[in-house]
Amino acid sequence: MLRRTRQREAVLSALLQSGRSLTPVEICELAQGDVPRLNLSTVYRQIKLLLEGDEVLRVDLPGQATRYEAAVCDADVGDGTHHHHHFHCEACDRVFPIHACPGAMDRLAPPGFRVAGHELTLHGQCADCVGAKNG
Amino acid sequence: MLRRTRQREAVLSALLQSGRSLTPVEICELAQGDVPRLNLSTVYRQIKLLLEGDEVLRVDLPGQATRYEAAVCDADVGDGTHHHHHFHCEACDRVFPIHACPGAMDRLAPPGFRVAGHELTLHGQCADCVGAKNG
DNA sequence: ATACTTGCAAAACATTTGCAGTGAG
DNA sequence: CTCACTGCAAATGTTTTGCAAGTAT
Numbered sequence: 001m002l003r004r005t006r007q008r009e010a011v012l013s014a015l016l017q018s019g020r021s022l023t024p025v026e027i028c029e030l031a032q033g034d035v036p037r038l039n040l041s042t043v044y045r046q047i048k049l050l051l052e053g054d055e056v057l058r059v060d061l062p063g064q065a066t067r068y069e070a071a072v073c074d075a076d077v078g079d080g081t082h083h084h085h086h087f088h089c090e091a092c093d094r095v096f097p098i099h100a101c102p103g104a105m106d107r108l109a110p111p112g113f114r115v116a117g118h119e120l121t122l123h124g125q126c127a128d129c130v131g132a133k134n135g
Numbered sequence: 136m137l138r139r140t141r142q143r144e145a146v147l148s149a150l151l152q153s154g155r156s157l158t159p160v161e162i163c164e165l166a167q168g169d170v171p172r173l174n175l176s177t178v179y180r181q182i183k184l185l186l187e188g189d190e191v192l193r194v195d196l197p198g199q200a201t202r203y204e205a206a207v208c209d210a211d212v213g214d215g216t217h218h219h220h221h222f223h224c225e226a227c228d229r230v231f232p233i234h235a236c237p238g239a240m241d242r243l244a245p246p247g248f249r250v251a252g253h254e255l256t257l258h259g260q261c262a263d264c265v266g267a268k269n270g
Numbered sequence: 271a272t273a274c275t276t277g278c279a280a281a282a283c284a285t286t287t288g289c290a291g292t293g294a295g
Numbered sequence: 296c297t298c299a300c301t302g303c304a305a306a307t308g309t310t311t312t313g314c315a316a317g318t319a320t
Contacts, residue, residue: 003294003299024284039302044285046300060197062254065284087244090251100243105257108235109222112262116225119256122240127247138274138319159309174277179310200309 002049010034011046012055012070021059021067021086021095059095061088061121067095085120091129098122137184145169146181147190147205156194156202156228192221194230204230220255226264233257 002008014030015022022030028043047068050056059067071082085098098120106115125133137143149165150157157165163178182203185191194202220233233255241250260268 001295001299005294005300007301037302040284041286041303042301058197060195062193062195085243087248087250096245096248098243098245102237102240102243105237105255108220108233108237108255109257109259110231110233110262112265113222113231113257114260114265115222115257116259118258120240120243121254122244122248122250123253124244124251125249127245130247130249136274136320140275140319142276172277175309176278176311177276180275 002053006035007031007038007042008046008049010038011043012050015056015068015070016072020097021069023065023067027068059086061086061095064088064095069097085122087126088121088123089126089129090123091125091133094126096126137188141170142166142173142177143181143184145173146178147185150191150203150205151207156204156230158200158202162203192230192232194223194228196223196228206232220257222261223256223258224261224264225258226260226268229261231261 010031010033011027013034014027018026018030024040024043024047027047028038028040031043032038047056051058051068055071056068057071059069061067083101085101087096087098088094089096101120105118109115145166145168146162148169149162153161153165159175159178159182162182163173163175166178167173182191186193186203190206191203192206194204196202218236220236222231222233223229224231236255240253244250
């Protein structure tokens with residue numbers, strides 16, 4: 001059975017409040033705002049529990065450290081689709097959710113292939129980093 | 136410039152002969168059949184070079200160690216664009232190149248974001264596996 | 271001969287685990 | 296009171312790097 005602990009709340013809260021995907025280290029640093037002595041091990045243990053409970057999603061971008069995000073992101077569309085994509089900022093290395101989708105990808109696959117789903121990752125610079133560079 | 140070395144051959148050869156995705160450790164063990172003193176560091180260095188030359192594909196399955204496979208793209212288009220995407224077959228676990236691209240992704244990013252590029256991964260079942268299942 | 275490559279060891283980074291102490295139920 | 300959870304340190308696993316020696320061109 002699962003206990004309700006401050007650490008658990010802090011981890012989930014960090015994920016929810018950030019509104020984006022976080023690495024375990026980022027989660028730990030954020031959550032330490034609530035629980036200063038929070039340990040990375042505990043973050044990993046909570047992530048594992050939260051994954052099993054489908055409260056967080058694993059975000060695995062090729063070549064990047066594994067990140068996690070709250071399963072119930074902002075305003076959840078009621079249409080049943082959690083579908084979204086990611087933007088990876090090459091400057092600050094943060095990952096943002098993108099609630100848009102070009103759709104109709106199925107045509108791209110070779111004939112005979114059955115497309116079950118897709119992942120799209122944009123990369124470049126986020127608004128913050130574009131701003132920092134130009135101004 | 137790139138030199139043609141026994142280690143480079145051995146790494147590529149291991150990938151080609153196995154016919155599947157391998158972890159760096161697996162590659163190293165296999166390639167040591169050709170070059171006994173082959174080192175893991177060298178495998179990683181060769182992988183990096185081979186990735187840049189599009190001779191090898193990275194296969195990143197969530198929760199598993201990163202694997203690599205030979206990018207034996209038959210008929211390679213000579214139109215100057217190396218841009219392509221990937222299809223991951225959930226049945227046979229192979230990765231295929233897709234020489235098509237929906238394009239115009241830049242609109243999907245939030246305002247202020249600068250999009251430098253994108254990666255698209257389709258997943259489902261390849262023609263072989265669809266055929267094997269139905270017939 | 272030149273300088274890209276290699277092998278080895280050690281560093282850097284990511285994730286897990288043992289264990290004694292803490293705290294939720 | 297119990298037992299799951301926590302913090303810390305140390306183990307494990309993955310990938311990168313410094314450097315002297317090796318080798319393709």
